[in-house]
Amino acid sequence: xxxxxxxxxKYSIIIPTYNERLNIALIVYLIFKHLRDVDFEIIVVDxxxxxxxxxxxxxxxxxxxxxxxxxxxxPKKLGLGTAYIHGLKHASGSFVVIMDADLxxxxxxxxxxxxxQLETGASIVTGTRYVRSGGVHGWNLMRKLTSRGANxxxxxxxxxxxxxxxxxxxxxxxxxxxxxxxxxxxxxxVFQMEMIVRACRKGYHIEEVPITFVDRVFGxxxxxxxxxxxxxxxxxxxxxxx
Amino acid sequence: MKHVVKILTxxxxxxxxxxxxxxxxxxxRSHTWLLPIYFIVSLGCYGLLMVGxxxxxxxxxxxxxxxxxxDIKEAKEYLERKGIDVSE
Numbered sequence: 001x002x003x004x005x006x007x008x009x010k011y012s013i014i015i016p017t018y019n020e021r022l023n024i025a026l027i028v029y030l031i032f033k034h035l036r037d038v039d040f041e042i043i044v045v046d047x048x049x050x051x052x053x054x055x056x057x058x059x060x061x062x063x064x065x066x067x068x069x070x071x072x073x074x075p076k077k078l079g080l081g082t083a084y085i086h087g088l089k090h091a092s093g094s095f096v097v098i099m100d101a102d103l104x105x106x107x108x109x110x111x112x113x114x115x116x117q118l119e120t121g122a123s124i125v126t127g128t129r130y131v132r133s134g135g136v137h138g139w140n141l142m143r144k145l146t147s148r149g150a151n152x153x154x155x156x157x158x159x160x161x162x163x164x165x166x167x168x169x170x171x172x173x174x175x176x177x178x179x180x181x182x183x184x185x186x187x188x189x190v191f192q193m194e195m196i197v198r199a200c201r202k203g204y205h206i207e208e209v210p211i212t213f214v215d216r217v218f219g220x221x222x223x224x225x226x227x228x229x230x231x232x233x234x235x236x237x238x239x240x241x242x
Numbered sequence: 243m244k245h246v247v248k249i250l251t252x253x254x255x256x257x258x259x260x261x262x263x264x265x266x267x268x269x270x271r272s273h274t275w276l277l278p279i280y281f282i283v284s285l286g287c288y289g290l291l292m293v294g295x296x297x298x299x300x301x302x303x304x305x306x307x308x309x310x311x312x313d314i315k316e317a318k319e320y321l322e323r324k325g326i327d328v329s330e
Contacts, residue, residue, distance in 0.1 A: 025326050029317040052327075059326045103310065130296075135303035148296035152289055158245060201245075212303040214310050239246045 007118060011040040012091035013099065016083035019051045020101040028060050028069065030107040038114065043087045046073040081191050085181055097171045104213050105169040112209045113171040123176040123204040126162055126196060127169035127211035138215030150231055157239055161200050162208060165193040169211055176204055190234030201242045
Protein backbone atom coordinates (compact mmCIF):
# COMPACT_ATOMS: atom_id res chain seq x y z
CA UNK A 1 0.00 0.00 0.00
CA UNK A 2 3.07 2.26 0.01
CA UNK A 3 2.46 3.41 -3.52
CA UNK A 4 -1.14 4.28 -2.96
CA UNK A 5 -0.33 6.40 0.11
CA UNK A 6 2.00 8.56 -1.95
CA UNK A 7 -0.44 8.56 -4.82
CA UNK A 8 -1.97 11.99 -5.24
CA UNK A 9 -3.79 11.24 -8.47
CA LYS A 10 -7.53 11.30 -8.74
CA TYR A 11 -9.33 8.52 -10.57
CA SER A 12 -12.71 8.84 -12.26
CA ILE A 13 -14.47 5.52 -12.67
CA ILE A 14 -17.06 5.68 -15.45
CA ILE A 15 -19.76 3.00 -15.31
CA PRO A 16 -22.46 2.98 -18.00
CA THR A 17 -25.65 1.31 -16.80
CA TYR A 18 -28.93 0.07 -18.17
CA ASN A 19 -31.22 -1.85 -15.80
CA GLU A 20 -28.49 -2.56 -13.24
CA ARG A 21 -30.23 -1.49 -10.02
CA LEU A 22 -28.79 -4.33 -7.95
CA ASN A 23 -25.39 -4.60 -9.63
CA ILE A 24 -24.64 -0.89 -9.39
CA ALA A 25 -25.11 -0.99 -5.60
CA LEU A 26 -22.90 -4.07 -5.31
CA ILE A 27 -20.17 -2.66 -7.51
CA VAL A 28 -20.13 0.67 -5.64
CA TYR A 29 -19.74 -1.18 -2.34
CA LEU A 30 -16.90 -3.28 -3.77
CA ILE A 31 -15.12 -0.25 -5.24
CA PHE A 32 -15.17 1.51 -1.88
CA LYS A 33 -14.00 -1.70 -0.22
CA HIS A 34 -11.00 -2.16 -2.51
CA LEU A 35 -9.93 1.46 -3.05
CA ARG A 36 -9.48 2.72 0.48
CA ASP A 37 -6.51 5.07 0.20
CA VAL A 38 -7.19 6.38 -3.27
CA ASP A 39 -8.90 9.59 -4.31
CA PHE A 40 -11.64 8.61 -6.72
CA GLU A 41 -15.11 9.37 -7.96
CA ILE A 42 -17.66 7.08 -9.57
CA ILE A 43 -19.56 8.46 -12.53
CA VAL A 44 -22.70 6.48 -13.33
CA VAL A 45 -24.02 7.13 -16.83
CA ASP A 46 -27.51 5.66 -16.82
CA UNK A 47 -29.44 5.44 -20.08
CA UNK A 48 -32.92 5.95 -18.65
CA UNK A 49 -33.28 2.50 -17.05
CA UNK A 50 -36.92 1.72 -16.30
CA UNK A 51 -35.99 -0.55 -13.34
CA UNK A 52 -35.09 2.28 -10.95
CA UNK A 53 -31.30 2.18 -11.29
CA UNK A 54 -31.17 5.94 -10.81
CA UNK A 55 -33.15 5.77 -7.52
CA UNK A 56 -30.65 3.27 -6.16
CA UNK A 57 -27.76 5.50 -7.25
CA UNK A 58 -29.39 8.41 -5.40
CA UNK A 59 -29.61 6.28 -2.26
CA UNK A 60 -25.92 5.41 -2.69
CA UNK A 61 -25.14 9.13 -3.00
CA UNK A 62 -26.78 9.67 0.39
CA UNK A 63 -24.59 6.95 1.87
CA UNK A 64 -21.24 7.68 0.24
CA UNK A 65 -21.56 11.36 -0.68
CA UNK A 66 -22.60 13.19 -3.84
CA UNK A 67 -18.98 14.19 -4.47
CA UNK A 68 -17.92 10.50 -4.62
CA UNK A 69 -20.80 9.18 -6.71
CA UNK A 70 -21.95 11.27 -9.64
CA UNK A 71 -25.15 10.41 -11.44
CA UNK A 72 -25.06 11.72 -14.99
CA UNK A 73 -28.07 10.12 -16.71
CA UNK A 74 -29.14 10.32 -20.31
CA PRO A 75 -32.75 10.16 -21.49
CA LYS A 76 -32.52 6.90 -23.45
CA LYS A 77 -30.22 4.15 -24.70
CA LEU A 78 -27.61 5.91 -26.78
CA GLY A 79 -24.75 3.42 -26.99
CA LEU A 80 -21.57 2.62 -25.13
CA GLY A 81 -19.10 4.90 -26.93
CA THR A 82 -21.16 8.03 -26.37
CA ALA A 83 -21.75 6.96 -22.74
CA TYR A 84 -18.01 7.18 -22.13
CA ILE A 85 -17.81 10.56 -23.87
CA HIS A 86 -20.73 11.75 -21.74
CA GLY A 87 -19.12 10.52 -18.51
CA LEU A 88 -15.75 11.93 -19.54
CA LYS A 89 -17.22 15.45 -19.73
CA HIS A 90 -17.98 15.25 -16.00
CA ALA A 91 -14.74 13.55 -14.93
CA SER A 92 -12.49 15.58 -12.63
CA GLY A 93 -9.74 12.98 -12.21
CA SER A 94 -6.46 12.86 -14.11
CA PHE A 95 -7.11 9.18 -14.80
CA VAL A 96 -10.26 7.48 -16.02
CA VAL A 97 -11.25 3.86 -15.45
CA ILE A 98 -13.96 2.32 -17.59
CA MET A 99 -15.65 -0.87 -16.48
CA ASP A 100 -18.90 -2.79 -16.91
CA ALA A 101 -21.63 -2.60 -14.28
CA ASP A 102 -22.61 -6.27 -14.42
CA LEU A 103 -19.81 -7.45 -12.07
CA UNK A 104 -18.02 -9.35 -14.81
CA UNK A 105 -15.27 -6.83 -13.99
CA UNK A 106 -14.40 -7.13 -10.31
CA UNK A 107 -13.31 -3.94 -8.51
CA UNK A 108 -10.67 -5.93 -6.61
CA UNK A 109 -8.44 -5.55 -9.67
CA UNK A 110 -8.52 -1.75 -9.55
CA UNK A 111 -5.45 -1.52 -7.24
CA UNK A 112 -3.39 -3.59 -9.69
CA UNK A 113 -4.37 -1.26 -12.58
CA UNK A 114 -3.32 1.76 -10.49
CA UNK A 115 -0.11 0.11 -9.30
CA UNK A 116 0.86 -0.89 -12.84
CA GLN A 117 0.25 2.64 -14.09
CA LEU A 118 2.35 4.16 -11.28
CA GLU A 119 5.18 1.68 -11.87
CA THR A 120 5.37 2.06 -15.63
CA GLY A 121 3.92 5.50 -16.29
CA ALA A 122 1.75 3.91 -18.98
CA SER A 123 -0.93 5.94 -20.77
CA ILE A 124 -3.28 2.96 -20.80
CA VAL A 125 -3.50 -0.12 -18.59
CA THR A 126 -5.78 -2.74 -20.06
CA GLY A 127 -7.15 -5.83 -18.32
CA THR A 128 -6.40 -9.09 -20.09
CA ARG A 129 -8.23 -12.37 -19.57
CA TYR A 130 -5.99 -14.50 -21.75
CA VAL A 131 -2.87 -14.81 -19.61
CA ARG A 132 -1.76 -16.80 -16.60
CA SER A 133 -3.68 -15.73 -13.48
CA GLY A 134 -6.29 -14.17 -15.72
CA GLY A 135 -9.27 -16.15 -16.91
CA VAL A 136 -12.90 -16.47 -17.86
CA HIS A 137 -15.72 -18.27 -16.14
CA GLY A 138 -19.11 -19.13 -17.56
CA TRP A 139 -18.34 -19.63 -21.24
CA ASN A 140 -19.23 -22.78 -23.14
CA LEU A 141 -16.95 -24.39 -25.72
CA MET A 142 -18.54 -22.55 -28.63
CA ARG A 143 -18.06 -19.19 -26.94
CA LYS A 144 -14.43 -20.02 -26.17
CA LEU A 145 -13.86 -21.15 -29.75
CA THR A 146 -15.25 -17.96 -31.31
CA SER A 147 -13.31 -15.89 -28.83
CA ARG A 148 -10.02 -17.64 -29.62
CA GLY A 149 -10.70 -17.55 -33.37
CA ALA A 150 -11.51 -13.85 -33.26
CA ASN A 151 -8.40 -13.18 -31.25
CA UNK A 152 -6.04 -15.13 -33.53
CA UNK A 153 -7.52 -13.38 -36.58
CA UNK A 154 -7.09 -9.95 -35.02
CA UNK A 155 -3.57 -10.70 -33.76
CA UNK A 156 -2.49 -11.96 -37.21
CA UNK A 157 -4.01 -9.10 -39.18
CA UNK A 158 -3.61 -6.10 -36.86
CA UNK A 159 -0.48 -6.81 -34.75
CA UNK A 160 -1.95 -4.76 -31.92
CA UNK A 161 0.60 -5.55 -29.21
CA UNK A 162 -2.00 -6.45 -26.58
CA UNK A 163 -3.36 -9.91 -25.88
CA UNK A 164 -6.99 -9.04 -25.11
CA UNK A 165 -8.50 -6.65 -27.64
CA UNK A 166 -12.17 -6.79 -26.78
CA UNK A 167 -11.89 -6.54 -23.01
CA UNK A 168 -13.33 -3.32 -21.69
CA UNK A 169 -11.82 -3.05 -18.20
CA UNK A 170 -9.23 -0.34 -18.70
CA UNK A 171 -7.49 2.60 -17.08
CA UNK A 172 -6.64 5.61 -19.24
CA UNK A 173 -4.85 8.88 -18.70
CA UNK A 174 -7.74 11.27 -19.12
CA UNK A 175 -6.12 13.23 -21.95
CA UNK A 176 -5.32 10.00 -23.80
CA UNK A 177 -8.89 8.73 -23.54
CA UNK A 178 -10.17 12.06 -24.83
CA UNK A 179 -7.77 11.91 -27.75
CA UNK A 180 -8.48 8.28 -28.69
CA UNK A 181 -12.23 8.27 -28.15
CA UNK A 182 -12.78 11.20 -30.50
CA UNK A 183 -11.47 9.17 -33.44
CA UNK A 184 -13.49 6.02 -32.73
CA UNK A 185 -16.75 5.34 -34.54
CA UNK A 186 -17.47 1.63 -34.00
CA UNK A 187 -20.16 0.14 -31.79
CA UNK A 188 -20.32 -2.78 -29.36
CA UNK A 189 -17.13 -4.67 -28.68
CA VAL A 190 -15.57 -3.59 -31.97
CA PHE A 191 -15.50 -0.22 -30.21
CA GLN A 192 -13.22 -1.62 -27.47
CA MET A 193 -10.96 -3.11 -30.14
CA GLU A 194 -10.88 0.15 -32.11
CA MET A 195 -9.93 2.12 -28.97
CA ILE A 196 -6.93 -0.05 -28.18
CA VAL A 197 -5.75 -0.42 -31.80
CA ARG A 198 -5.92 3.33 -32.43
CA ALA A 199 -4.13 4.01 -29.15
CA CYS A 200 -1.44 1.55 -30.18
CA ARG A 201 -1.03 3.19 -33.62
CA LYS A 202 -0.79 6.62 -32.01
CA GLY A 203 2.17 5.26 -30.10
CA TYR A 204 0.74 5.43 -26.59
CA HIS A 205 2.41 3.29 -23.94
CA ILE A 206 0.03 0.41 -23.14
CA GLU A 207 0.48 -2.05 -20.28
CA GLU A 208 -1.55 -5.12 -19.34
CA VAL A 209 -2.70 -6.61 -16.05
CA PRO A 210 -4.39 -10.00 -15.66
CA ILE A 211 -8.07 -9.96 -14.76
CA THR A 212 -10.69 -12.63 -14.38
CA PHE A 213 -14.04 -12.36 -16.09
CA VAL A 214 -17.05 -14.03 -14.52
CA ASP A 215 -20.00 -14.21 -16.87
CA ARG A 216 -22.94 -14.56 -14.47
CA VAL A 217 -25.84 -13.80 -16.72
CA PHE A 218 -26.35 -16.91 -18.77
CA GLY A 219 -26.04 -16.20 -22.47
CA UNK A 220 -25.23 -12.54 -22.01
CA UNK A 221 -22.17 -12.85 -24.17
CA UNK A 222 -23.59 -15.32 -26.62
CA UNK A 223 -22.21 -14.70 -30.07
CA UNK A 224 -24.61 -15.04 -32.97
CA UNK A 225 -23.92 -14.96 -36.69
CA UNK A 226 -24.69 -11.26 -36.93
CA UNK A 227 -22.15 -10.46 -34.19
CA UNK A 228 -19.50 -12.42 -36.05
CA UNK A 229 -20.26 -10.52 -39.26
CA UNK A 230 -20.08 -7.22 -37.33
CA UNK A 231 -16.75 -8.29 -35.88
CA UNK A 232 -15.30 -9.17 -39.30
CA UNK A 233 -16.52 -5.86 -40.72
CA UNK A 234 -14.90 -4.10 -37.77
CA UNK A 235 -11.66 -5.93 -38.37
CA UNK A 236 -11.64 -4.95 -42.04
CA UNK A 237 -12.48 -1.37 -41.11
CA UNK A 238 -9.55 -1.20 -38.70
CA UNK A 239 -7.27 -2.81 -41.29
CA UNK A 240 -7.85 -0.01 -43.81
CA UNK A 241 -8.23 2.95 -41.47
CA UNK A 242 -5.46 2.44 -38.93
CA MET B 243 1.29 4.08 -43.01
CA LYS B 244 -2.06 2.34 -42.94
CA HIS B 245 -1.84 -1.17 -41.66
CA VAL B 246 -3.31 -2.71 -44.80
CA VAL B 247 -0.42 -1.15 -46.77
CA LYS B 248 2.10 -2.90 -44.52
CA ILE B 249 0.42 -6.24 -45.12
CA LEU B 250 0.18 -5.64 -48.88
CA THR B 251 3.85 -4.65 -48.96
CA UNK B 252 4.70 -7.90 -47.24
CA UNK B 253 2.61 -9.84 -49.79
CA UNK B 254 4.23 -8.02 -52.71
CA UNK B 255 7.67 -8.79 -51.32
CA UNK B 256 6.80 -12.48 -51.00
CA UNK B 257 5.38 -12.53 -54.54
CA UNK B 258 8.53 -10.85 -55.88
CA UNK B 259 10.66 -13.46 -54.16
CA UNK B 260 8.55 -16.17 -55.73
CA UNK B 261 8.89 -14.64 -59.23
CA UNK B 262 12.61 -14.44 -58.63
CA UNK B 263 12.72 -18.13 -57.81
CA UNK B 264 10.65 -18.92 -60.91
CA UNK B 265 13.03 -16.94 -63.15
CA UNK B 266 16.29 -18.22 -61.74
CA UNK B 267 15.15 -21.84 -61.31
CA UNK B 268 17.35 -22.38 -58.22
CA UNK B 269 14.93 -25.09 -57.22
CA UNK B 270 13.01 -27.15 -59.81
CA ARG B 271 10.17 -25.20 -61.45
CA SER B 272 7.52 -27.75 -60.61
CA HIS B 273 8.29 -27.17 -56.92
CA THR B 274 8.29 -23.40 -57.25
CA TRP B 275 4.83 -23.46 -58.81
CA LEU B 276 3.49 -25.20 -55.73
CA LEU B 277 5.00 -22.74 -53.24
CA PRO B 278 1.96 -20.38 -53.05
CA ILE B 279 -0.22 -23.37 -52.18
CA TYR B 280 2.22 -24.43 -49.45
CA PHE B 281 2.15 -20.84 -48.20
CA ILE B 282 -1.65 -20.69 -47.95
CA VAL B 283 -1.84 -24.15 -46.39
CA SER B 284 0.78 -23.30 -43.77
CA LEU B 285 -1.03 -20.04 -43.00
CA GLY B 286 -4.20 -22.02 -42.40
CA CYS B 287 -2.32 -24.55 -40.26
CA TYR B 288 -0.85 -21.72 -38.21
CA GLY B 289 -4.33 -20.30 -37.60
CA LEU B 290 -5.81 -23.67 -36.61
CA LEU B 291 -2.81 -24.43 -34.39
CA MET B 292 -3.09 -21.09 -32.59
CA VAL B 293 -6.83 -21.51 -32.02
CA GLY B 294 -6.21 -25.08 -30.84
CA UNK B 295 -3.48 -24.05 -28.41
CA UNK B 296 -5.65 -21.17 -27.24
CA UNK B 297 -8.53 -23.53 -26.55
CA UNK B 298 -6.34 -26.12 -24.81
CA UNK B 299 -4.82 -23.55 -22.48
CA UNK B 300 -7.91 -21.38 -22.17
CA UNK B 301 -7.57 -19.88 -18.69
CA UNK B 302 -10.66 -20.49 -16.58
CA UNK B 303 -11.44 -19.39 -13.04
CA UNK B 304 -14.31 -21.35 -11.44
CA UNK B 305 -13.11 -20.32 -7.96
CA UNK B 306 -13.64 -16.68 -8.92
CA UNK B 307 -17.35 -17.32 -9.44
CA UNK B 308 -17.59 -18.63 -5.87
CA UNK B 309 -15.60 -15.71 -4.46
CA UNK B 310 -17.89 -13.33 -6.32
CA UNK B 311 -20.94 -14.96 -4.74
CA UNK B 312 -19.42 -14.35 -1.30
CA ASP B 313 -18.65 -10.73 -2.19
CA ILE B 314 -22.22 -10.23 -3.39
CA LYS B 315 -23.59 -11.66 -0.14
CA GLU B 316 -21.32 -9.42 1.93
CA ALA B 317 -22.23 -6.34 -0.11
CA LYS B 318 -25.95 -7.06 0.11
CA GLU B 319 -25.82 -7.44 3.89
CA TYR B 320 -23.92 -4.18 4.31
CA LEU B 321 -26.11 -2.20 1.92
CA GLU B 322 -29.31 -3.56 3.46
CA ARG B 323 -28.17 -2.38 6.89
CA LYS B 324 -27.55 1.06 5.42
CA GLY B 325 -31.03 1.20 3.97
CA ILE B 326 -30.14 0.77 0.30
CA ASP B 327 -32.74 -1.02 -1.79
CA VAL B 328 -31.02 -4.25 -2.87
CA SER B 329 -34.09 -6.33 -3.68
CA GLU B 330 -33.84 -8.30 -6.91
